[in-house]
Amino acid sequence: MRTDRANTAVQSTLRFKILSEDQIKQIHSSSLEVLASVGVFIDSSEVLEILENAGCSVNGKIAKFPAGLVEWAINRAPSRFFLYDQKGENPLNVGGYNTYFGMGPTLLYMLDHKTGERRKFLKKDTANAARIADALPNIEWVMGLGTISDVNSEHSEIHEFDAMVRNTNKPLVVWSESVRGTKDIIKMARAVAGGKDKLREKPFMVSYSEPISPLVQNKVALEKLLITSDNNIPTIHTPIPQGGASAPATLAGELVSINAENLVGVVVSQLRNPGTPIVIGGVIGTMDMIEAQLAYGAPEMQMMLAAYMDIAHYYEIPTWGTGGCTDSKIVDQQAAMEAAQSVLYSSLSGANLVHDPGYMASGMQGSLEMLVMVNEIARMAKFVTNGINVNKDSMAIDIINKVGPGGEYLTKKHTLKHFRDQLWEPELMDRLPRDKWKESGSKTMGDRIIEKVEHILETHKIEPLPKSAEKVIEEVLSEYK
């Protein structure tokens, strides 16, 4: 549904659609058929009970979903939610065609920007990534980026939260491998927000969990979904299929399959707590059939994601996109190409929370440089999706007539008035005349990115946490010794 207001000038912005409305309905009805006929493996007796009570047929651990129930849940799920910063300010309007980039989770390695070498992911990397993101206007929320290896790996998620809240005020996407971890993260988040009610009223945190393609919902992921639904914490519950391996090789078939997986999260969350925010989407990948790797930079992935965003817009449910990532091992031409393509696709298709900027090497390695580069790409994409403002003033007929044939615009007040907000200003892109570029050291994009990374790390300051929050975090951390 379009929600243009009456009596305002409608601004047509640049968006694209991959699927026609008929195609969307075909995929929707096919997913319903899959859910009703073959069903889904649900590895949680608690969830099976909820589903059975709501009219699903349950046989062993397989639940089959009546179409009416699924459509009820789709309609019940909110079309958007407001994701605040940790002080309860500056909400992101997560829904519609609004696109916000953030990071991804649990990478194993870091591409060290100082040495250019790959090494294990450390706690300081989460801290640095959060601080970099805090300073970058177009990285608008933060995720931990990697699995912290210099603490007990089972405690990584708790240390990750600690490192994030101390280094950014932006909204967070959190994850945990356990129910205990999820509960402790909620406890710490409440302290940061200033209490349980504050967190509920102005959430700054979204939880992340994953079903298993094809058509399996595992226990921990479901248990997390129940806890976060109970607490009205917006939850991303999205799969990572690989077309040809864990989903059909046809792009439409993969969409049918992953849509069914996503809709299970919608049904479970809405049955548990009607109206709690749920987010659909995923890493809608394909397997590279030569190397058997999930390809993070593939155009098929960008296209399927964009198509899935069409479906989610039809449902009016907020989305989890994937972009700003690459299969390259270094920040090179390939990295820039893949990141740029996916950032633009995400923006044009109106993916809401787009994760994985900073992801490299098929989801194995992270990079601060990538974050800085994606920030610049996202600035360009945002400029493009803002579209062209067409009105009497912007069409500038008066000034065109005044200047007339053979005149100039540089000295006109009209130019002065508009050039800042109408023209895009590069931060990292080089437009120097050749001589100046040589004089200033013949720097490559890579050089400029590293300078910016270092500059932010040296200069960007974060306000310390309130003492009360600090105390709770210390307490929780001490339980994980």
Added chain:
Amino acid sequence: MSLLEDLKDAVIEMEDEKTPELTQKALDEGNTPEAILKKALVPAMDFVGDQFEKGKRYVPEMVLSAQAMKAAMKLLRPLLAESGIEPKGIVVIGTVEGDLHDIGQNLVAMMLEGAGFEVYNSGTETTADEFVKAIKEHNANIVGLSALITTTMTHMPEVIERIEDAGLRDKVKVIIGGAPVDQDYSDEIKADGYASDAGSAVKLANKLIEG
């Protein structure tokens, strides 16, 4: 063309619906199970493996050929056993406790099967005890451990320890794989080897079997 040639082609052409029938015919014609294996199935898989290495065949073509071979082996295996011919190697493979990532290890299992190993895939979340049980049950001489997460890879040394406790460590080679592990980790936990992908896993298993 001879029946054995036809069978070889059927494996190469990924025709798993044809291979059992052709195998039966070849047996009826008086070919020994061993001859069928050595003259049709093994050369077919060698050819396919070589094409895969060269990038001329892709993963699905590789695993579908392996499946066609497996369908033939179903008929041959009991006969081979009767005549006292041991399989090249018996592998138990699974993901370790807590790990649900099975796409990679399934691929490794299929490729090993294609290379002539008898493979028992114990699936996801296999505990140390279950590994030991499966090794005993199938008389395995290779065990493959797969882990994709840093929190689950720590179960690998536990499995090795349990295998030692059961007195089986001399009998079975331990190979490991998955995103967070590498050769260093393999050395550290005293496994017998690490492989980064399914192709190398086959090479590694072959090397270990040859001793």
